[in-house]
Amino acid sequence: MTLCFVSRADGQDDDKDKDTVKIKPSYMPTGVRVGTDLISFVRTPIDDTFNGWEFNADVDFYRYFLAIDYGHWERNFHSEGQADYSNTGNYWRIGADVNFLKKDPDRNMFFLGLRYARSTFTERMTVRSDDPVWGTLDQFVANQNVPAGWVELTTGLRVRIWRIFWLGYTARLKFALKMGDTPVMLPSDVPGYGRADKDSYWGFNYQLFIRIPVRKTPPLPTLK
Amino acid sequence: MKRLSWFFLFSIVAVSCLDQPDCYQLNNNYLGVVFKIIGGGTDRVYLSSVQSPGAGEVLEKPLVTTEIGLPLNPYASETSFLFSGYYAPADAPGPELLLEKALNLSYLARVQFVSEDCGERHVFTDVAVPSTDFDSVRILNSVPTNPTTTNLELFRCPRTNLVYVDFLSDVIVKTISVRELSGTLFTVNDTISSILLPLVQERDTTTFDFVYANEATRTLMVSYRTTTRQRFEFCGEQTFIDRITNVAGETNFATVTVKEDSIYDLPRINLEITP
Numbered sequence: 001m002t003l004c005f006v007s008r009a010d011g012q013d014d015d016k017d018k019d020t021v022k023i024k025p026s027y028m029p030t031g032v033r034v035g036t037d038l039i040s041f042v043r044t045p046i047d048d049t050f051n052g053w054e055f056n057a058d059v060d061f062y063r064y065f066l067a068i069d070y071g072h073w074e075r076n077f078h079s080e081g082q083a084d085y086s087n088t089g090n091y092w093r094i095g096a097d098v099n100f101l102k103k104d105p106d107r108n109m110f111f112l113g114l115r116y117a118r119s120t121f122t123e124r125m126t127v128r129s130d131d132p133v134w135g136t137l138d139q140f141v142a143n144q145n146v147p148a149g150w151v152e153l154t155t156g157l158r159v160r161i162w163r164i165f166w167l168g169y170t171a172r173l174k175f176a177l178k179m180g181d182t183p184v185m186l187p188s189d190v191p192g193y194g195r196a197d198k199d200s201y202w203g204f205n206y207q208l209f210i211r212i213p214v215r216k217t218p219p220l221p222t223l224k
Numbered sequence: 225m226k227r228l229s230w231f232f233l234f235s236i237v238a239v240s241c242l243d244q245p246d247c248y249q250l251n252n253n254y255l256g257v258v259f260k261i262i263g264g265g266t267d268r269v270y271l272s273s274v275q276s277p278g279a280g281e282v283l284e285k286p287l288v289t290t291e292i293g294l295p296l297n298p299y300a301s302e303t304s305f306l307f308s309g310y311y312a313p314a315d316a317p318g319p320e321l322l323l324e325k326a327l328n329l330s331y332l333a334r335v336q337f338v339s340e341d342c343g344e345r346h347v348f349t350d351v352a353v354p355s356t357d358f359d360s361v362r363i364l365n366s367v368p369t370n371p372t373t374t375n376l377e378l379f380r381c382p383r384t385n386l387v388y389v390d391f392l393s394d395v396i397v398k399t400i401s402v403r404e405l406s407g408t409l410f411t412v413n414d415t416i417s418s419i420l421l422p423l424v425q426e427r428d429t430t431t432f433d434f435v436y437a438n439e440a441t442r443t444l445m446v447s448y449r450t451t452t453r454q455r456f457e458f459c460g461e462q463t464f465i466d467r468i469t470n471v472a473g474e475t476n477f478a479t480v481t482v483k484e485d486s487i488y489d490l491p492r493i494n495l496e497i498t499p
Contacts, residue, residue, distance in 0.1 A: 127335060129298060183334070188336055
């Protein structure tokens with residue numbers, strides 16, 4: 001029943017494109033899109049150092065979208081004879097996207113957006129340091145529940161593939177990383193951000209969504 | 225199909241963005257230190273030894289230098305250094321000013337995992353100087369860098385009584401004595417082209433008697449004005465010398481030309497002499 005409803009609404013959109021009457025845009029949400037990051041999904045079983053997942057959701061307000069993400073990262077590295085490092089933590093992002101495809105009948109998206117992100121993580125390292133002047137020392141160091149925050153500029157696509165299924169990607173420029181005090185160990189990796197020693201960092205999600213309609217999709221406004 | 229192509233393209237771009245750090249110059253554990261003179265320029269020192277508890281001798285061999293990189297201990301939050309040697313600001317020989325100074329440094333040393341290939345690195349920040357017996361220190365940058373740049377300036381007070389004498393031709397000198405100090409000051413026994421000589425700050429003239437290798441003697445008498453005042457906070461009151469002139473009636477060198485009539489540190493040529 002829902003699928004038929006969506007299909008009919010799209011048919012109506014095509015007709016309205018030819019109309020010259022200016023329709024006032026509706027800012028009432030028409031659906032919620034929820035999805036997951038396929039890269040994390042694929043990477044987890046094939047990359048021994050990575051274990052993670054991420055869920056994404058957005059809701060439309062005409063051409064503006066409220067976007068929320070929640071994810072989890074674990075990193076485990078073994079450096080032969082030197083260091084064993086592990087990191088685990090969760091992160092979330094909240095922000096808005098603006099769709100620049102105003103007349104697309106399927107309401108596909110090409111968007112630009114902004115996010116604020118927060119992460120809390122714990123990392124541990126067992127390390128044997130060998131300094132040519134000061135000698136060798138075995139250490140165990142850890143950071144517990146370190147808070148971090150950063151900002152992201154995002155861009156990407158959302159394309160309706162079939163019925164309620166959508167594919168999309170999101171490219172992220174992450175910057176302005178701030179972290180809590182870590183007096184013993186300098187963080188190496190921030191879940192959701194990446195390498196902590198980078199002032200800016202690129203991120204990429206390749207996402208599968210389903211869109212759950214919550215009301216009838218209004219006709220597209222005609223822009224003269 | 226066109227849509228799928230776009231998705232594959234961007235997937236490839238995404239994978240290509242996954243970068244790995246290189247393992248080059250990861251640590252910043254050397255603190256760049258430069259020796260300076262208060263109110264002057266960069267000093268030059270002869271370092272016979274730089275020692276630190278836990279590391280022992282830091283120098284591979286004695287050296288003449290204006291700067292040095294000090295290795296910070298990554299397993300501690302403080303490192304102390306003891307410098308031994310003397311200051312040697314000019315090429316000319318002269319009275320040695322010993323360098324026996326301690327420098328205590330505090331800092332935040334943190335370890336960071338880099339990658340499986342590189343292992344860990346040690347990152348130093350917040351360098352401070354809790355105590356030292358150098359006359360003064362100035363922190364230019366509290367974060368050491370790699371490659372090493374200047375983080376810290378170690379100052380000494382200027383010496384205000386050394387007149388810089390330059391000979392127009394080399395001369396072999398056995399001894400130089402100062403009459404006002406009633407004794408031989410220098411046993412040179414070497415060929416010299418220039419020399420730093422101490423003026424007696426309690427008087428307004430100083431007389432030097434040179435004995436050459438062939439036992440010939442020459443006398444140099446200089447007169448000057450002394451002024452005692454505090455020019456630099458860290459140095460207290462010092463006696464400064466200017467208006468240096470040659471006392472022609474007492475001097476028996478062939479020619480004596482005054483090039484600079486004030487004492488500088490770093491030294492500048494004050495008197496040019498034909499032996």
